[in-house]
Amino acid sequence: MAATLEHNGTTYRRPDGPLAVVCIDGGDPAYFASGLKDGIIPNIARFMKEGFSTVADGTVPSFTCPNNMSIVTGRPASVHGISGNFYLDRKTGEAVVMTGPELLRADSIMAAFSRKGAKVVSITAKDKLRQQLGKNMDLSRGSVSFSSQHADRCTMTENGIEDALAFVGQPLPDMYSADLSLFVLDAGIKLLETRRPDLLYLSLTDFIQHAHAPGTPEANSFYSEMDKRFGRLVELGATVALTADHGMNDKSKPDGTPNVIWLQDVLDNEFGPDRSTVICPITDAFVGHHGALGGFVRVYCRNGLTARDVTGLVAEIPGIEAAYERAETARRFELPEDREGDVAVISDAGACIGGREVDHDLSGLKGHRLRTHGGLSEAKVPIVISAPVSDAYAKRAEKRPLKSYEVFDYALNGTAA
Numbered sequence: 001m002a003a004t005l006e007h008n009g010t011t012y013r014r015p016d017g018p019l020a021v022v023c024i025d026g027g028d029p030a031y032f033a034s035g036l037k038d039g040i041i042p043n044i045a046r047f048m049k050e051g052f053s054t055v056a057d058g059t060v061p062s063f064t065c066p067n068n069m070s071i072v073t074g075r076p077a078s079v080h081g082i083s084g085n086f087y088l089d090r091k092t093g094e095a096v097v098m099t100g101p102e103l104l105r106a107d108s109i110m111a112a113f114s115r116k117g118a119k120v121v122s123i124t125a126k127d128k129l130r131q132q133l134g135k136n137m138d139l140s141r142g143s144v145s146f147s148s149q150h151a152d153r154c155t156m157t158e159n160g161i162e163d164a165l166a167f168v169g170q171p172l173p174d175m176y177s178a179d180l181s182l183f184v185l186d187a188g189i190k191l192l193e194t195r196r197p198d199l200l201y202l203s204l205t206d207f208i209q210h211a212h213a214p215g216t217p218e219a220n221s222f223y224s225e226m227d228k229r230f231g232r233l234v235e236l237g238a239t240v241a242l243t244a245d246h247g248m249n250d251k252s253k254p255d256g257t258p259n260v261i262w263l264q265d266v267l268d269n270e271f272g273p274d275r276s277t278v279i280c281p282i283t284d285a286f287v288g289h290h291g292a293l294g295g296f297v298r299v300y301c302r303n304g305l306t307a308r309d310v311t312g313l314v315a316e317i318p319g320i321e322a323a324y325e326r327a328e329t330a331r332r333f334e335l336p337e338d339r340e341g342d343v344a345v346i347s348d349a350g351a352c353i354g355g356r357e358v359d360h361d362l363s364g365l366k367g368h369r370l371r372t373h374g375g376l377s378e379a380k381v382p383i384v385i386s387a388p389v390s391d392a393y394a395k396r397a398e399k400r401p402l403k404s405y406e407v408f409d410y411a412l413n414g415t416a417a
């Protein structure tokens, strides 16, 4: 293949050795800080010292789908179109899940490289991301795209690999486990050992981070297990770039119960029912660990209610950090305006926002403190690369905070000798 690839407005150098980009779902910078202090992540510590390390700005809303798509397309959501896990279709009034490949308006860098003959690997913990990550990927020349969630269903046509469980040598991991993430890394290692891909994108799940704060035994054990695997990837000759889709904050009151603003109830009480719809774009089929509560919601107005009515009301609510009308939201956060609500409402680090209290099932918390994400306070993410970057790239990072969607640029172009 050619030495460079022009994609979504950036020219990427073809990697001269394997590059593994890992998205640590919910990997708030506080986990690295705590792991360094406790001495449990020696490989990451070495990358930070000998390679490149910074804290970057992720996409707001700080949710999984928008950020994964920003990272892999190298562009903001205004370009790739995925601005949440859900949006409201204004024509039908229905909430639409945003994981369909037809909603993605830009292909991933992996897909583009695969079509140029590079061997790429895309593995995600949750299957919901798989189709968008693998959209327009050429699987006919050794490239692979699958999820650990459905690793038992892989076919050559759909995934570029068969019998992934036997290949990795592990049973199907539990949907709610740290193993779902570790399986992704182990599969990446196995592929690196046997097929030597040029490019790997390994996207994990935030099951541990939703339940366990930095420095807890569970979090430390997970980070230590990940660290060993990052070390192994480098041992096998890969450059490793670590980032996250979003951070994570404790959203509990002092008594341990969730600190929730039930925004649909607030709006209904003030303006009457049938005047607005609150969409929580964190919602997916996988909500046990956060009760569908996040730090960013969209309000759709009806029956004469105006965006200004809503922003005026929510400005008075403790725990609300900001509320912006549609055009301002799209401009400020580089989001596709056609998929915005009339108002975006964002909570602060200590609070989260729900719709109607009766609609949220919090039993999945099982006594845990609520930890979740979505707002500005969870949009800071680490970028750590095992190799140093050029002076020009280092200077750029000193001048302004990087965007997390620059990680492929940094890992491919910045580390060029």
Ligand SMILES: [Zn+2]
Pocket (backbone or CB within 6 Å): 025, 026, 063, 064, 065, 206, 245, 246
């Ligand atoms: Zn996530």
